[in-house]
Structures are given as structure tokens and as C-alpha cells.
Amino acid sequence: MMKALTRGWLPGYAILYIAFLYLPVMLLPIFSVNSSPIPVFPLKGFSMKWYESLWGNDIMLNAARNTLVVGTASALVATILGICAARAITRYRFTGKRPMSGVIMAPLVLPEIIIAISLLLVLLQFGLGLSLMTVIVGHVLICLPYSITVLVSGFEGFDPSFEEASADLGETTFGTIRRVTLPMMMPAIVSSLLVSFTISLDEFMVAFFLSGREPTLPIYIWGQLRFAAKLPAVLALGTIMLVGSLVLLTVAEMYRRRAARKTLTEAGGLFA
Amino acid sequence: MPDPNAQTGKAMIEISGVTRKFGAFTALDRVSATINEGEFFSLLGPSGCGKTTLLRLIAGFDQPTEGGITIDGQPMEGMPANRRPTNMVFQSYAIFPHMNVQENVAYGLKRMRLDKAEEKRRVEEALTQVELGHLGKRRANELSGGQRQRVALARALVMRPKVLLLDEPLSALDKKLREQMQVELRHLQKQVGITFILVTHDQYEALAMSDRIAVMFDGQIAQVATPKDIYQRPVTRQVADFLGGMNFVSAEVAAENGTSLTLKTRGFGQVKTERPEGFVVNGGTATLGIRPERLRVLWDDDRSENEIAGRVVDRHYFGEITHLIVEIPDLETPLSVIETNDFGADDIPVGSQIRLAFDPDALVALRD
């Protein structure tokens, strides 16, 4: 009885849910290739002119460059810090480990506006000017919990005897990190880089408060939304960012799964 | 031609007064032992007795709290694992999953900067030794448990260590493969002539493979001896019990000197035994032990100088042998007897009266 009910309802619910979630997003690419400057149905005709208009837009290109710089730097810093933290969390027992993990994970649940405003206050207190640097600091803070989560799951499957075996075979500590630890952790590291980059790419709140005169793409888009005529170009830009994010996240997920599968077969083989 | 692999009797490893404490817990307590060159030496003991801890101290993954270890005459204090003349086969094998079999075996050679041809030759030699020559290109996750174990062996042997350390290398294998690998490992050790130190909690494995066995309990070595001596002449009740079943009979010390004891028991009468190492006459009592298979059932007309009579109270059939539990009027605990089935021990009815013969030499005095 119960089963029959859920069997009827669940797929319907799932379809509705997915429609609500993704239909608006689907409108973005559709209107971005519509030749009319007004985003309404019916569509007028196919056109790539909005994409072409982006190309000559220096302000937009500058914002894109800023976004790339911030994304790359945040991803690198968050991942390097994440590697250290994940290793400490998985390998060592120390007092205050739980509270410390809690503090590191906090940005996950704190509203971004709180993070942005408190960072702004701190920076102003220290008399530091706003620049891409300050955005990077903020983004590292936001990316770190995600980076650590990805990396911890990578390090958890990493048996310390791999490093001992390397030392036993005559390798130095540095050589062991280079020849064993890093290659074995590579899927998790790449995955952490991509996830962090993607988060930084479309982060708005922190960038808005901390970027000063150097807007990133989301800030640029927000600025453009005031002009109705610019909307189609924004839609085109949004589509490009959407596709980029999707590709990055897919690659990251593929890496993560591959890593998980590796450690799984490892464990299965060893303890079977 | 003399056997080039015969033990030279030269000490390869000297462990002197090694203690390892983890906080308040003492994992190893003043352990001393000498392991000879070319010897197959086993560390045998129940789980948690400190076998792995001792092996890791020898390998250099851990440092003793007190005491020292010498390998081939060289003190190892402060010497990191990567500069010690030892190599280890890990219990988990620790085969690098991002490399194929050849790359795994060549891992340690890379640092020696041999020329390519020499490196290749040594890798192939090691893989042939463990009969894996044909699997060089396989990845670690495409190997069976037995094959991983061989790769781990080849990877260690290719380094030509003075000492090979093996931490329960066979425990992850199924029974049949384990028995086959026991024979092969023993063979390989004779062939390469390297000192092997094997950690195991399986007494049959230790008995079948070793030149000498150290039996450990609670962070201490209870006895070091050849498999035969460990089995036939255990010095403590704990050692005797760990290496298969033994009947224990309490006895009175009737006479003693430096090398022998005369013990008086009910049931077995008066027997003269070797004095176990470290035996202290305490209150004039001792424990006498005899292995179940050293008691023999006497049939109708059989006679023996040393007989003991009793009643069968239980019987267990094990295919080639039968296990009898025999109550003896003078003894508080019944004796267990293992008899082969060739003469029909499996047909002895429960409740029947039987006589047992024993060899006084098979009786050993034990420390408690």
C-alpha cells in the first residue's frame, strides 16, 4: 500500500523538483543566442552577436582576468593549507583536534555576508587597502572547508605503511613525499584545486565587499544588470561561466570517484 | 662442497635490554636476543605481545626507550630506517598502487643510480626468484593476495639487505596458499642466505619454517630455542600451552641440583627431569607437563614399564587422529591423549577402562 503510493509519487516529485531547479538555468543559454535584446518568448532568431560583443569589452575582460587570478591563487593556497590540515587530521592525534576542525569548517555554515563584513572590519582595522589580495584571503577562507573535506577523504585511505615502505627502501623524507605521497594523493589534490577554483569563480559576497576597484566577473555582472540593454551580453557571459563551472565540477567529481575507487579496491584486496 | 648458506654462527643482530614504552604502557620490557647470520628466526606470540613493536625497532621506524640494537656489529642508535641494512615485508604488503610490478621492485634501486641494464637485470632476477617474471607490467590492484606478497618480497630482496624483516606475511592468505608459501619462503631463505626475521602468531608456521623461535608474552621473551626444543622442552607453562596442547600435572620436588630435578607426582610416580632455565624451587612444588601425543594407548597384551590406568570420558574424531579424554583416579584433571587411528583408537568406547604408556623423557618440568 505504502509502496504503491511512494512508487506513484516519488518520480513525479523528482521531476517537478528538477524542473524548478534547472529550467530557469536552461533559459540562460537559450536567451543568450536569441537575436532579440529582450529575453521573452517567442524567440526571434539564432545569433552569436552577444558572445561576439563580449570579446571587445575591455572592462569585462579585465574582470575575467581578475577572476582567473583570484580563482587560481585561492585554489592553490586553499589546497596547500588543506593538504597540511588534512594530513594532521588523518595522521596525528592531538589535543584540541575536534574544536580546531570545527573552527576550520565553520565558514561552511556561516552566512557569507557575515564573513565578508567581519573580514572587511578586520582589514580596515589593520589599515590594509582593498585589492585582489584581500579577495584571495576571503576566498581561501571560504574554499578551505571544501578543500579539506575532499583531501581528508583522500588521506583517510592512505595507509602510513606506504611511506614507511618507501623509507625502508632507502628513500629520504623529501623523496618519499615526491615519489609516493604526492602521486598517490594526486586525484584528491586535483579535485580540491578544481572545487576551490569553481567556488571562487562565482563567489559574490566576499568579492563584493573586499575587491575595492578590482571587480571580479560576478561583481561585473551585477553592475551590468542595471542596464537593460546589456542583459543579453550578461546572459552570454553567464552561459560561459555556467558551462565552465559544470565542466570543472564534473572533472573534479570524476577524479574524486577514481580516488575513492582506488582506495576501495586497495582495502578490498588487502583485507579480503 | 660445504653448504654456502649454512649458518656461520656469527651474530647479525644483537638486541640488548630493549625497552619500549608508550606513555605508561610498556610494550617491550628489557628484551635481549642474538640473531645469527643466515638464520631464519621467528618471533612468536599472541596478539599484542610486542612482536611488531620489536620488528619496527629493528627496521628503524621507531626508537627504543632504553637499550640498544646492533646490526652486523654497527650500533643502530640514531640511524634512520632509510640507512639501515634491513628491508621489510609489510603485513599489508604496501605495494605502491600508482606503479606496476617492475616499478615497485625497482623503487629502491633508483636511488642507487645503477646503469639501466644492471637495474633491469636485478629487477628481473628478483622477480624470477619469486616466480613473478611474467607479471612485470601488471598494476598493484590487478594482483591477487599471493602475488602481492611475492612483489613485496621481491621489492625487499632486490635491495640485498643483510636482514629481511617479515611482519605476518602470510596471515592474509588462505590456508592452502599459506602452507605453500611457508615452504617457498623457507626455500628462498636457504637460497639467498639472508637472515630472515619472521613475526607470526601461528605456532605451526613458526615450527615449520624457523631455525630458532623466540616466544614472547607481554613484552618479554619467554624462551629462545630451536623448533624441536621449544615444542618438546618448553620452559614455562605459558610457552607449553601456546605451542599446542599439553597436560599439566602438579608435582613435588623430591630432589634437585643445578641441572636436574627429581619430581614426585601422583599418577606418573617419581621422575627425573631436566631443570628448566631459571627454575626456582618455590614451596617445593612444580608443574610437570606431557604432550597428548606422547601418551600411547596400550592394547590387550601390550606391556610397558611406565603405565598409567584410567577411564575414557570423552572422545573426539579428527580423521587421521582421535582425541581421547582419560580420567585418572589419582589426578585432579583428566589427561588428553592423541592417538593415530591405525589401530582403531576411534573405536574405543567412551566409559571403557584403558591403560596408557608414557616415556619418562617426554615429561618436562615447567616454570609457572
Ligand SMILES: Nc1ncnc2c1ncn2[C@@H]1O[C@H](COP(=O)(O)OP(=O)(O)OP(=O)(O)O)[C@@H](O)[C@H]1O
Ligand atoms: N604507537 C603506539 N602507541 C601506543 N601503544 C602502542 C603503539 N604501538 C603498539 N602499541 C601497543 O603495544 C602493544 C604491542 O603491540 P604490537 O603491535 O607490537 O603487538 P603484536 O605482538 O605485533 O600483535 P599482533 O599480533 O596483534 O600484531 C599493544 O598492546 C599495542 O596496543
Ligand SMILES: [Mg+2]
Ligand atoms: Mg603485529
